Amino acid sequence: MVERRKALKTMMKTRRQFLQKSALATAACFSGLPRLGAAEIDASPLNEHRIDSIEIRRVKFRWPRLVGKNGRIGVHGQHHQTNVAILRTEQGAEGWGLTGWEAGRDVELGMGKTVGELFDPAKGIRDGVPKDFDFALHDLAGIILDIPVHEMLGGKGTKATPVYSGMIYFDELEPEDHPAGLDKVIENCAWDVDYGYRQLKVKIGRSGRWYPHDEGLKTDIEIVRRIHETFKDRGVEILVDANDMYSLEDAIAFLEGIGDVPLFWFEEPFQEERERSRKLRDWMHANGFEKTYLADGEFRPDPKFCLELAKEGILDVNLHDTFGHGFTRWRSLMPKLVELDTLASPHAWGDRLKTHYTAQIAAGLGNCCTVEGVTCESDDIDYGDYPIKDGRIHVPEAPGFGMKLIG
Numbered sequence: 001m002v003e004r005r006k007a008l009k010t011m012m013k014t015r016r017q018f019l020q021k022s023a024l025a026t027a028a029c030f031s032g033l034p035r036l037g038a039a040e041i042d043a044s045p046l047n048e049h050r051i052d053s054i055e056i057r058r059v060k061f062r063w064p065r066l067v068g069k070n071g072r073i074g075v076h077g078q079h080h081q082t083n084v085a086i087l088r089t090e091q092g093a094e095g096w097g098l099t100g101w102e103a104g105r106d107v108e109l110g111m112g113k114t115v116g117e118l119f120d121p122a123k124g125i126r127d128g129v130p131k132d133f134d135f136a137l138h139d140l141a142g143i144i145l146d147i148p149v150h151e152m153l154g155g156k157g158t159k160a161t162p163v164y165s166g167m168i169y170f171d172e173l174e175p176e177d178h179p180a181g182l183d184k185v186i187e188n189c190a191w192d193v194d195y196g197y198r199q200l201k202v203k204i205g206r207s208g209r210w211y212p213h214d215e216g217l218k219t220d221i222e223i224v225r226r227i228h229e230t231f232k233d234r235g236v237e238i239l240v241d242a243n244d245m246y247s248l249e250d251a252i253a254f255l256e257g258i259g260d261v262p263l264f265w266f267e268e269p270f271q272e273e274r275e276r277s278r279k280l281r282d283w284m285h286a287n288g289f290e291k292t293y294l295a296d297g298e299f300r301p302d303p304k305f306c307l308e309l310a311k312e313g314i315l316d317v318n319l320h321d322t323f324g325h326g327f328t329r330w331r332s333l334m335p336k337l338v339e340l341d342t343l344a345s346p347h348a349w350g351d352r353l354k355t356h357y358t359a360q361i362a363a364g365l366g367n368c369c370t371v372e373g374v375t376c377e378s379d380d381i382d383y384g385d386y387p388i389k390d391g392r393i394h395v396p397e398a399p400g401f402g403m404k405l406i407g
């Protein structure tokens with residue numbers, strides 16, 4: 001009993017020391033004292049922090065409106081939940097981040113280890129460390145070292161990257177018993193533009209599943225033309241995403257149909273495939289869409305194959321998912337893409353945590369042409385200071401990812 005009380009006292013003391021040190025460091029940060037550059041990060045404090053608690057928590061969030069169908073799947077809804085992992089150290093540091101549905105099985109693998117045994121700030125999670133702790137460990141290490149994640153990543157990008165709304169779906173089809181019509185899609189675009197977005201990603205691929213083929217293709221062309229006409233004076237750029245529901249012929253017919261409407265990128269016309277993808281890229285080069293990026297590698301990607309497509313000049317923007325591919329793996333992938341002169345925009349659809357993680361990748365690793373914005377509200381999460389202004393998302397200078405759990 002005495003031993004336990006003694007151990008508890010020591011723990012409380014180290015906790016207090018860490019908290020005092022953090023307060024001083026934060027004060028220094030705001031007083032304008034010079035901060036360390038990425039190459040000079042002293043990782044040794046990570047060895048002084050041992051994980052003594054891992055909690056997996058379910059959090060709720062909601063999109064600002066009902067999100068309907070895309071080319072491939074049905075209504076996406078509005079209210080959702082996800083899991084986060086919260087890692088705490090004996091010294092009182094706490095970091096958290098998005099995790100998998102089965103993260104609970106990995107808890108034992110992290111308990112009792114020092115943060116330094118699990119994580120290297122120059123690379124990310126160490127070999128063998130569960131991917132489920134990738135985001136939480138980046139947050140925790142940033143908090144212990146008192147640096148924002150984008151600084152840990154080297155600060156190679158911009159702190160205000162273009163951001164697009166990824167929430168323009170086939171909303172004309174809802175509610176099913178009384179479909180709203182295409183005006184609803186325009187209304188949703190207006191909401192997003194008022195919110196601060198200057199890029200809209202418009203779901204297309206209506207020819208695949210929800211409409212008769214020709215009518216679907218015609219509606220895709222009509223809505224993209226209408227959005228362009230309605231918002232061009234507000235400087236809005238359009239991206240399109242067919243969720244792999246087009247054939248090569250559909251993709252070309254769509255581009256012919258929109259004619260001189262400028263497109264920022266064409267995402268997932270069909271599952272990436274060397275010959276078809278090359279033919280489309282060549283057709284775009286020869287027919288006035290040479291400036292439109294071909295973006296792919298989101299749905300069930302083969303990362304090695306995507307690198308080959310990048311090398312061959314077929315794939316312009318790699319879209320591997322921020323969470324699915326993983327933060328640490330994105331850190332090692334980005335330099336390869338830079339070498340191949342291929343851009344990135346890690347797929348962030350789902351929730352705003354992924355948008356903010358992706359903004360940190362963009363600011364830290366650079367080479368991101370835009371960030372996928374997922375507008376969300378949550379009573380469980382304080383999403384931190386990531387304002388969207390004039391089409392750009394800004395990253396905070398707070399340590400870690402700069403977001404907090406409520407309660």
Ligand SMILES: [Mg+2]
Nearest residue numbers: 241267268298
């Ligand atoms: Mg997509």
